[in-house]
Amino acid sequence: MATEVDVQPDTHEEIMGATYRALCKHGYAHLTMQDIADEFDKSRSLLHYHYDTKEELLLAFVDNIVGYIGDRLAESETEEPLERLEEYVDRFVIEPGEEDRETFALALLELRVQAVHNEAFRERLATHYETNVQTVADIVADGIEAGVFREVDPDATGEAIYTALVGARMYQVTLGAERASRRMRDRLAEFVVDDLLTDGREPADYAGNGPEN
Amino acid sequence: MATEVDVQPDTHEEIMGATYRALCKHGYAHLTMQDIADEFDKSRSLLHYHYDTKEELLLAFVDNIVGYIGDRLAESETEEPLERLEEYVDRFVIEPGEEDRETFALALLELRVQAVHNEAFRERLATHYETNVQTVADIVADGIEAGVFREVDPDATGEAIYTALVGARMYQVTLGAERASRRMRDRLAEFVVDDLLTDGREPADYAGNGPEN
Amino acid sequence: MATEVDVQPDTHEEIMGATYRALCKHGYAHLTMQDIADEFDKSRSLLHYHYDTKEELLLAFVDNIVGYIGDRLAESETEEPLERLEEYVDRFVIEPGEEDRETFALALLELRVQAVHNEAFRERLATHYETNVQTVADIVADGIEAGVFREVDPDATGEAIYTALVGARMYQVTLGAERASRRMRDRLAEFVVDDLLTDGREPADYAGNGPEN
Amino acid sequence: MATEVDVQPDTHEEIMGATYRALCKHGYAHLTMQDIADEFDKSRSLLHYHYDTKEELLLAFVDNIVGYIGDRLAESETEEPLERLEEYVDRFVIEPGEEDRETFALALLELRVQAVHNEAFRERLATHYETNVQTVADIVADGIEAGVFREVDPDATGEAIYTALVGARMYQVTLGAERASRRMRDRLAEFVVDDLLTDGREPADYAGNGPEN
DNA sequence: CATGAATGAGTTTTCATTCAT
DNA sequence: TATGAATGAAAACTCATTCAT
Structure with missing residues (x-):
C-alpha cells in the first residue's frame, strides 16, 4: 500500500x-x-x-x-571546458584507502548488472548513463565552440570517456586492480585530452574529488 | 566426495x-x-x-x-603489431543481432561482479584480466620495438585499451546501449591507434570476430 | 480496555x-x-x-x-396461519439480481460454518436457529389450533421447513444454483403446505420480501 | 512443477x-x-x-x-425406486456418536463455502451438486415411469430432496442440532415420499449407512 | 478519538542438500 | 550414474496488535 x-x-x-x-x-x-x-x-x-x-x-x-549522483553531477567550480573535463574525469579516480568511494562504485555496478534482468532498474540506470554521457558531451561541445578543442563528435567522445572510466573503475573495485581508475585518468589525459587541445595549451595539474558516477 | x-x-x-x-x-x-x-x-x-x-x-x-576465452586469446592471423591491435580491439565489438556474444559478455560480467564477494572467483578472474592486459601490452610493446608505435607505456596503454573496451561493452549489454562497443572501437582508433602510429601509416580496414573477453 | x-x-x-x-x-x-x-x-x-x-x-x-434478522422476524401483516407460513417461506426466496440479499445470506452462512470452531459464535447462532424454527413451529401450531392445518408435529415441521429453505439457499449462493431458493419455495408449497391444509382451500398467490434468515 | x-x-x-x-x-x-x-x-x-x-x-x-463421494453414490443394493429413494435419503442421516461422518460432512461444508471465493473449487463442487441432484431426479423419474410415484417434476423434486437434506445436516454439524438429519429424513418420508406414492403402498422400514453427500 | 509507525509471531514458499534405491 | 523423495534452514511476506502522539 x-x-x-x-x-x-x-x-x-x-x-x-x-x-x-x-x-x-x-x-x-x-x-x-x-x-x-x-x-x-x-x-x-x-x-x-x-x-x-x-x-x-x-x-x-x-x-x-x-x-544522489545526479544532484552532484551538475556541480562545477569553473566554466572553462578543459578544466571541467579534467574535473569530470578526475572525479572518477578512486585512490587507495578511499574505501567508501570504492564501495559506492561497487553498489552502482551491482545494480547495473541487475538491470539486465529488471526493466525498472534498467530504465532508471539508462537515464543515469545518458545523463553522464551528455554531461561529458556538453563539455566537449562547449570546448569545440570555444575553439579550445578540435572538432570531434561530442556525443561519441563523451560516451567513450565515460564508459572507459567506468570500465577501469570496474576492474579496480571487482578485481582489486589498484589505481586502475587513476591510470585511466592519465591515459585519457595522454590520448584524449591532449589530442583534443587545438593548440599547445598545457593541461592543468589537478586533483579532484566528487560524485561517484 | x-x-x-x-x-x-x-x-x-x-x-x-x-x-x-x-x-x-x-x-x-x-x-x-x-x-x-x-x-x-x-x-x-x-x-x-x-x-x-x-x-x-x-x-x-x-x-x-x-x-575458453584464454584458449582463443592467443589465436592471431598476423604478426604485424598494428593489425594485431586492430584485430584485438575488433574482437570486442558486438554488433546488433549477435545475441549469443552479448549473452556471453553478460555472463562474464555477472561473474566479475560476484568476484568481489568470492575470493576464488576473484583469483581466477584476476588472472583472466591480467592475461588480457598483457596481451595488449605485448602487442603495444612489439609495435614500439618494431618502430611502428611511438614510445608509450605498454602496460598502462594495454590496460586502458582493455578496460575501456569492457566498459563500453558493459553498457551495451546491461543497459541496451546499442553499438556502444563499436563506437568505442572507433574512438580507440581515432584517439589511441592513430596517436600511436609514429608516421602517417593508414590503419587497415578490418572486420573481425573472435573471443569474448 | x-x-x-x-x-x-x-x-x-x-x-x-x-x-x-x-x-x-x-x-x-x-x-x-x-x-x-x-x-x-x-x-x-x-x-x-x-x-x-x-x-x-x-x-x-x-x-x-x-x-438485525431477529428484529424483522416478528414483523407480519397478517394473523392468518396459511398466509403467515407462505409469507415466511417467501422471504427466503432470492431472485436473480438481488445481489444484496444473496450477499447477506452468504455472510450468515460463513459465520455459521465458523461456529463449529467458535463457541461464542455457536451460542448466538444456535439461538438464531432456534428462533427461526420456533417461528415456523408457532405458525404451524397456530394453524393446527385454528383447524387450518392437519395435525402434525409443529416443531419437527418447523425445523424441516426452515432447514430445507436454508439448504436450498446455500446452493444458490455458494455454487450459483440460480433460483434454487424459489424452487424450494415451490416444492414446499407442493409437498408441505398443500399437505398441511386439511380442506381444499387454495394457497394464496403471494410475493414477499423480508428478512434474510 | x-x-x-x-x-x-x-x-x-x-x-x-x-x-x-x-x-x-x-x-x-x-x-x-x-x-x-x-x-x-x-x-x-x-x-x-x-x-x-x-x-x-x-x-x-x-x-x-x-x-470419493462420487464413487459411492452409484452403489445401490436394489433397483426398486422407492427403496432406492429411501436408501438415498437414509444415507444422509448422521446419528449421534457418528463423529467421523459428522466431521466429513463439515469438511465438505467448509469447502462449499470457500467455493464462493474460489472458481476452481466452485467448478468441482457444482459438478458434485449436479450429480447428487441428478441421482435423486433419476430415482424419481424411474419411479414415475414405473408407476410407483405420481407425476411430479423429477429434477425439481430431486433438487429439493437433496438440498433439504444438506440444509438439515448443516445445522446438525455446525450448531449441534442433534439428530436434525434424522428428523429431516422423517419429514421427507412424511411429506414427500408418502405424497409421491400413487397407491397405498407402505414405505419400507429401513436403516442405511452410506456415503456422505 | 484517531492515526501512522512499529513490532513479533507466524505463514507460505524457496532452495541447497541429502538419501534410499 | 541417476533419480525422485525428503529435509531443514532460511527467505519473503502477512497480520493482529501495540504504542506514541
Whole structure:
C-alpha cells in the first residue's frame, strides 16, 4: 500500500542507508531483507510496512542512488571546458584507502548488472548513463565552440570517456586492480585530452574529488 | 566426495553448458540449481553428484569460461603489431543481432561482479584480466620495438585499451546501449591507434570476430 | 480496555457495516482487519480502539447480524396461519439480481460454518436457529389450533421447513444454483403446505420480501 | 512443477488424509500448511514438493473428496425406486456418536463455502451438486415411469430432496442440532415420499449407512 | 478519538542438500 | 550414474496488535 513518497524523509533515508550498507556488505545476489534490517535500527517488518516488497524497496534504492549522483553531477567550480573535463574525469579516480568511494562504485555496478534482468532498474540506470554521457558531451561541445578543442563528435567522445572510466573503475573495485581508475585518468589525459587541445595549451595539474558516477 | 576432476568430460561440458544457459537466462542473483537442471537433460541430484555444492559448480564454471576465452586469446592471423591491435580491439565489438556474444559478455560480467564477494572467483578472474592486459601490452610493446608505435607505456596503454573496451561493452549489454562497443572501437582508433602510429601509416580496414573477453 | 458497549452507536454501526462489506468481499477465511478498515473511512488502529481483538469485533458482528434478522422476524401483516407460513417461506426466496440479499445470506452462512470452531459464535447462532424454527413451529401450531392445518408435529415441521429453505439457499449462493431458493419455495408449497391444509382451500398467490434468515 | 498426477498413490493418499484431518481439526479459515504437516508423518517441505502451493494442495483435496463421494453414490443394493429413494435419503442421516461422518460432512461444508471465493473449487463442487441432484431426479423419474410415484417434476423434486437434506445436516454439524438429519429424513418420508406414492403402498422400514453427500 | 509507525509471531514458499534405491 | 523423495534452514511476506502522539 505505502509507496516511497509516503515514507517519512528520515525513515526513508535511514532505510536507504541501511540498504546501501547491506548491499555493500553482502552483495546484490545474497542480499536479504534481514541483512537490510540488520543495518537498520528498526524491525524487519517495518521495511515491509514502508515497501510492500523487496523489489519495491530496491527500486526506491536505485532511484535514491541515481538521484544522489545526479544532484552532484551538475556541480562545477569553473566554466572553462578543459578544466571541467579534467574535473569530470578526475572525479572518477578512486585512490587507495578511499574505501567508501570504492564501495559506492561497487553498489552502482551491482545494480547495473541487475538491470539486465529488471526493466525498472534498467530504465532508471539508462537515464543515469545518458545523463553522464551528455554531461561529458556538453563539455566537449562547449570546448569545440570555444575553439579550445578540435572538432570531434561530442556525443561519441563523451560516451567513450565515460564508459572507459567506468570500465577501469570496474576492474579496480571487482578485481582489486589498484589505481586502475587513476591510470585511466592519465591515459585519457595522454590520448584524449591532449589530442583534443587545438593548440599547445598545457593541461592543468589537478586533483579532484566528487560524485561517484 | 566427487570433485570436478572426476567428472566425465562429456557430462562436465553438458553441465557447464547448462550452467551457462541458466546463468544468462536468470542472472547470477536468481540462479538456482533447479534452473541449471532445467537446462540440463538430467536431474538436479546429478548436479550434486558431480559437484558437491553450488559454489563448487559455479567455480568450475568460472574456470571453464575463463579457460575458453584464454584458449582463443592467443589465436592471431598476423604478426604485424598494428593489425594485431586492430584485430584485438575488433574482437570486442558486438554488433546488433549477435545475441549469443552479448549473452556471453553478460555472463562474464555477472561473474566479475560476484568476484568481489568470492575470493576464488576473484583469483581466477584476476588472472583472466591480467592475461588480457598483457596481451595488449605485448602487442603495444612489439609495435614500439618494431618502430611502428611511438614510445608509450605498454602496460598502462594495454590496460586502458582493455578496460575501456569492457566498459563500453558493459553498457551495451546491461543497459541496451546499442553499438556502444563499436563506437568505442572507433574512438580507440581515432584517439589511441592513430596517436600511436609514429608516421602517417593508414590503419587497415578490418572486420573481425573472435573471443569474448 | 474498550468493550463493545462503550462504542458510540454511529461508529459501531459504521464498523459493523464495514465488517459486513469486507466479509462479503473477501470471505471469512481471508478476512483481515485491514480489509475491514478498507471498507471503513477510518484507520485500522481505530478498529482496535473500539474492539480489543479481531475475535471480539467479529463476535459483535455476529450479534449485530443476528439481532438485525431477529428484529424483522416478528414483523407480519397478517394473523392468518396459511398466509403467515407462505409469507415466511417467501422471504427466503432470492431472485436473480438481488445481489444484496444473496450477499447477506452468504455472510450468515460463513459465520455459521465458523461456529463449529467458535463457541461464542455457536451460542448466538444456535439461538438464531432456534428462533427461526420456533417461528415456523408457532405458525404451524397456530394453524393446527385454528383447524387450518392437519395435525402434525409443529416443531419437527418447523425445523424441516426452515432447514430445507436454508439448504436450498446455500446452493444458490455458494455454487450459483440460480433460483434454487424459489424452487424450494415451490416444492414446499407442493409437498408441505398443500399437505398441511386439511380442506381444499387454495394457497394464496403471494410475493414477499423480508428478512434474510 | 510436480502436479497431483505425479504424486505416488500412497503419498498422495497420505497427504489427502492429513489434509482431511487438519481441516476437520482447525477449520478451513485457520488451516495452515503446518497443521497439515502435523497430521503427516513427513516434513512440511514435502507438501510443497508434491504441491507447489497451498491452493493447489487444497484443490487436489477437493477433487479427492468429491471423487470419493462420487464413487459411492452409484452403489445401490436394489433397483426398486422407492427403496432406492429411501436408501438415498437414509444415507444422509448422521446419528449421534457418528463423529467421523459428522466431521466429513463439515469438511465438505467448509469447502462449499470457500467455493464462493474460489472458481476452481466452485467448478468441482457444482459438478458434485449436479450429480447428487441428478441421482435423486433419476430415482424419481424411474419411479414415475414405473408407476410407483405420481407425476411430479423429477429434477425439481430431486433438487429439493437433496438440498433439504444438506440444509438439515448443516445445522446438525455446525450448531449441534442433534439428530436434525434424522428428523429431516422423517419429514421427507412424511411429506414427500408418502405424497409421491400413487397407491397405498407402505414405505419400507429401513436403516442405511452410506456415503456422505 | 484517531492515526501512522512499529513490532513479533507466524505463514507460505524457496532452495541447497541429502538419501534410499 | 541417476533419480525422485525428503529435509531443514532460511527467505519473503502477512497480520493482529501495540504504542506514541
